[in-house]
Amino acid sequence: MPKPRYFHGIVIVGGGTAGLVLANRLSEDPTQSILVLEAGSDLSEDIRVKAPALYQSLLGTDANWGFQTVPQPNLKGRSVDLHQGRTLGGTSAINGHIYESALGNHGWNQDALRKYYAKAYTFPSIDESSEKSLGVEGFMGSNNLSNGPVQLSFAGNMDHPIREAWAEAFRSQGHYMSCNPLQRTSDSDTLIGSFSCLSSINPETKERSFAVSAYYDPIKDRPNLDLLTNTVLATKEVIISAGVFQSPKILELSGIGDPRILTEYGIEPVKNLPVGENLQDHLICGTSFEVGKDLETLDDLIRQEPAAIERSMQEYLMSRTGPLTSIGMHTYAYLPVISKPGREAIDALLRDHLPPLGDLPSDIRAQMYYQLVKKTLISAQLPSAAYLSVVGQQILPVDPRSDSPAGPLPGKFITLGVMLSQPLSRGSVHIASSDPSVAPRIDPKYFSNPIDAEVMAQHMLYLDTIAKSSPLSKLFKQPLRRRDPAADLTTVDSAKNYVRTSAISMWHYAGTCAMLPEEKGGVVSNELKVHGVKGLRVVDSSAIPLISTANIQSTVYALAERAADLIKEEYGIQSGLV
Incomplete structure (x- = not known):
């Protein structure tokens, strides 16, 4: 076995979303030596990475770690696919591009984070006449607050009828978004209502804008920055940015974690911390409704019709237009449980399922999260779910004993979906061997807290109200025809x-190396340093202690931007010198 060589600088373990942000910002000072270690290869020139609608073609390749959960008792024994990028750029290279945000992760306040969200992205410029058709009237005036490397756009057909119909349908139910969710400036700005969602797709090139194109490519030739796959020991600091599943695995293999787990696999404990606990994820479920033949959808691509694929690929390569410029997810909305009896049922369940009242760090953490989430779940003014539309049918798991269709059907569809935003269920990820090549054991424990199933069921019932609201209802065949009778x-x-049978992961994993005080069950401090371990930080979604209403991509960028400033301040690293 070759001896590791010493690297006199900062080593970043993981060239994913957060890792490449750090590589860019920390290498701005030419006196600093930065090394990035990445397990995957660079696929940034691969058309499957560049073209937005082709991202799913990467999921069965080496670009994806291809993790699966252990069987989930509360999802009828199903194992759920968990996708994580195994390539330069990490999951930002294979995800669905959606770039929405809600500020206020516990531990870092809104004011501290707001400027880092803005530092990461550049907001698209749209004319006033487009605001109505996009459903974003009244909150597009603060575009100049952002000027970062990730380029955002309203991807796909900006004039697709779903956009305006969606906005008007939600407004007809009294749900109007008063601010841009990426640029919320005060608590008085409501986050209830609908909007056209932003995507991390460059508005000029119509290609994925991600950690490689935004943060790495512009600076990859800096002489003080290197990218390797060899074993290295750092003399200054090691930053683990390997993601919510791999970062806890690396810590545990290094002797940091629960001694009972470590000794089981012959690993000598170095520091006792709740590594791998507190795993959270957003589940999503939906209903596909049949629409008229004249409405633009992605169904022919979902069915993998050769003529449609050839036509779309040619259009994209020739002019960067057509269906491949978007994954078809055009609209979003944030809502509370609307039904008062529904909120009352949730309140009763909250009283019946109180967290443990012990003094253990895990008990204290659970009590804190419970109080935070409870306020949201019983409020008529705070969102507990995100609603979305996709212009095409969604293929979800089905009960094999039913008449539900397991594959794509003929015809055209629009899918309306619900994402559970504030889950109380907590899972874990731990090593399954002392062999680094063995995948970790991942158990999200979906719906282990029965409140989650209640909240999601209440929102799924409200989908019917939205589908029947004008003018959205005019897009659907009448009476409503669901793709799956179930x-x-x-x-x-x-x-x-239905959700126990058909819900899947939204890939919004967080929390396994939570940023909290050690006495409250944390793994890293407010400076993202591993408690009790010198020269080691974790900077990725595993450090986010509580997932919010929104997609997690924007928060990971903001987290890494702020982490870079914290590290610069500690070591006296200068900004913007190269």
């Missing part, structure tokens, strides 16, 4: 059964 939900119990 999605015709009439009771809370039927909705619970």
